[in-house]
Amino acid sequence: MTVVAEMTLRALARRRASLALLLALPLLFYVARHGLEGQSIRFLALGLAWAVSTIALFAALSGRASEPRLRIGGWSWRALLAGRVGALLAVGLALAVLYGALVAVDGQAERTLAVGLMLAVTACTAVATGTALGALARREQDGALLLFIVAGLQFIADPPTLLAHVLPFWSTRELATWAIDGAGSPAAALAHAAVTVLVSTVIVAAVTRRS
Amino acid sequence: MRRQTWLDEFALELAAREVARADIAGIVVEASGHLDETAAAPLEAFGAPAAYAELVADALGAQRVPPRVGEVRVAARGLHKRYRRHTVLDDVDLELHVGEAVLLMGRNGRGKSTLLRILAGLAKPDGGSVELHGSVGYAPQDGGLIDQLRPAEHFVLFGRARGLDRKAAIQQGRRLAEQLGWDALAAPVAGELSGGTRQKLNVVLAALGEPDVLLLDEPYQGLDLDSVQRFWELLWEWRDAGRCALVATHAHDAIERADAVLEL
Numbered sequence: 478m479t480v481v482a483e484m485t486l487r488a489l490a491r492r493r494a495s496l497a498l499l500l501a502l503p504l505l506f507y508v509a510r511h512g513l514e515g516q517s518i519r520f521l522a523l524g525l526a527w528a529v530s531t532i533a534l535f536a537a538l539s540g541r542a543s544e545p546r547l548r549i550g551g552w553s554w555r556a557l558l559a560g561r562v563g564a565l566l567a568v569g570l571a572l573a574v575l576y577g578a579l580v581a582v583d584g585q586a587e588r589t590l591a592v593g594l595m596l597a598v599t600a601c602t603a604v605a606t607g608t609a610l611g612a613l614a615r616r617e618q619d620g621a622l623l624l625f626i627v628a629g630l631q632f633i634a635d636p637p638t639l640l641a642h643v644l645p646f647w648s649t650r651e652l653a654t655w656a657i658d659g660a661g662s663p664a665a666a667l668a669h670a671a672v673t674v675l676v677s678t679v680i681v682a683a684v685t686r687r688s
Numbered sequence: 689m690r691r692q693t694w695l696d697e698f699a700l701e702l703a704a705r706e707v708a709r710a711d712i713a714g715i716v717v718e719a720s721g722h723l724d725e726t727a728a729a730p731l732e733a734f735g736a737p738a739a740y741a742e743l744v745a746d747a748l749g750a751q752r753v754p755p756r757v758g759e760v761r762v763a764a765r766g767l768h769k770r771y772r773r774h775t776v777l778d779d780v781d782l783e784l785h786v787g788e789a790v791l792l793m794g795r796n797g798r799g800k801s802t803l804l805r806i807l808a809g810l811a812k813p814d815g816g817s818v819e820l821h822g823s824v825g826y827a828p829q830d831g832g833l834i835d836q837l838r839p840a841e842h843f844v845l846f847g848r849a850r851g852l853d854r855k856a857a858i859q860q861g862r863r864l865a866e867q868l869g870w871d872a873l874a875a876p877v878a879g880e881l882s883g884g885t886r887q888k889l890n891v892v893l894a895a896l897g898e899p900d901v902l903l904l905d906e907p908y909q910g911l912d913l914d915s916v917q918r919f920w921e922l923l924w925e926w927r928d929a930g931r932c933a934l935v936a937t938h939a940h941d942a943i944e945r946a947d948a949v950l951e952l
Contacts, residue, residue, distance in 0.1 A: 480848045488836035491877065539834075545810050546832045549824055550897070551849035 481560020502528040515657040529569040530607035537611020569600030591656035605677035606645040612684040694730035701741030714949025747944040758786035768815035792936040794952030800936040822900025827890040829905040835879030839872040850897025864892040884910035902933040
């Protein structure tokens with residue numbers, strides 16, 4: 478599993494353009510809303526969700542070319558999945574720390590630890606969501622469009638609505654409300670994030686075992 | 689000379705040179721396929737039947753060491769596979785024994801890759817059964833590599849699954865690559881390799897850890913003549929060491945080098 482994680486990170490590190498865009502997306506969202514107090518952090522988190530889930534989606538899709546062959550060679554699907562997801566989680570959490578530090582240095586939030594928690598949870602749900610969509614999509618284009626729909630709807634849906642609650646990044650919005658406005662329920666957000674990860678894991682396991 | 693007359697005479701000439709009947713069928717079918725593909729007259733393509741039969745028989749005699757054929761490693765019975773309305777495999781039987789290098793031939797779309805994928809466990813047949821005894825190494829026709837990883841990193845990743853530690857995997861991968869005339873450790877990432885070199889990497893990855901059964905799909909597509917010869921020498925080495933291989937290819941010269949031919 479460690480070898481799989483290592484090779485996933487090596488492959489990702491060589492996709493320099495993708496890495497640059499991965500870094501740029503949340504940053505651009507943050508900068509674009511910098512003048513609006515609180516909004517910049519919300520958009521930073523949604524940008525992180527979008528960027529990390531995109532990387533996870535494409536990692537899952539590109540794994541389809543090599544992972545069946547690795548399974549013939551003796552790897553279990555669990556070890557391959559755990560290695561890939563572990564590597565993506567490391568990248569996502571590193572970005573959460575990086576952007577958490579940026580927010581702290583920039584003085585945009587009073588509760589920087591809460592912002593850090595929001596970003597870390599966002600990284601986890603993004604990896605889970607991107608991996609699940611990657612398992613469901615047949616082609617790259619399908620996967621990208623699915624992600625546009627999911628992330629785009631989360632942007633436009635009002636947080637109290639049912640639609641917002643059934644989408645995977647509701648926890649990010651709820652944690653943002655808690656971290657920025659001191660309102661909202663962090664417990665409900667964490668529970669939602671846990672359910673998102675659980676549902677994603679079940680989807681990925683079901684699809685991967687069948688393939 | 690008419691085409692069918694030429695093929696009949698060619699078969700008789702092969703039989704007169706004591707080429708095994710099972711081999712003759714495959715050789716004649718392959719010659720016929722070549723004539724179909726090139727639309728050439730048989731005399732132009734191959735020369736006189738007797739002369740070409742002599743050439744083939746000589747090549748078989750010179751290059752083939754009688755295999756130490758042993759127990760069955762792979763047994764497929766009545767395999768059937770359809771893609772929508774198109775049947776690609778219809779009641780296909782196959783046996784691969786220890787110490788055998790078998791050629792899988794057939795025109796495009798006849799199900800060679802599908803058969804290999806079924807035997808490797810990557811696809812399920814719609815009917816029939818597969819029994820496999822031992823470990824499997826599979827090289828796909830394309831894909832199966834990670835474009836951003838170097839060959840040595842592939843060796844580590846694929847080798848670990850077969851119980852090789854990092855050092856052993858790299859050493860074994862490098863040695864196999866050298867036998868194919870390729871310096872794998874100096875090579876760039878897989879995405880920057882030429883088509884032929886990617887196939888060499890695919891073959892090396894299939895052979896890492898010395899699996900009992902090798903399933904190779906068009907393994908020398910894009911290889912130069914020297915590399916093709918090296919590939920067969922490597923294959924004969926594996927076969928003589930008690931492993932077996934099923935090689936899908938279009939290459940006509942391969943008939944003379946394999947122990948048996950399965951025509952789809």
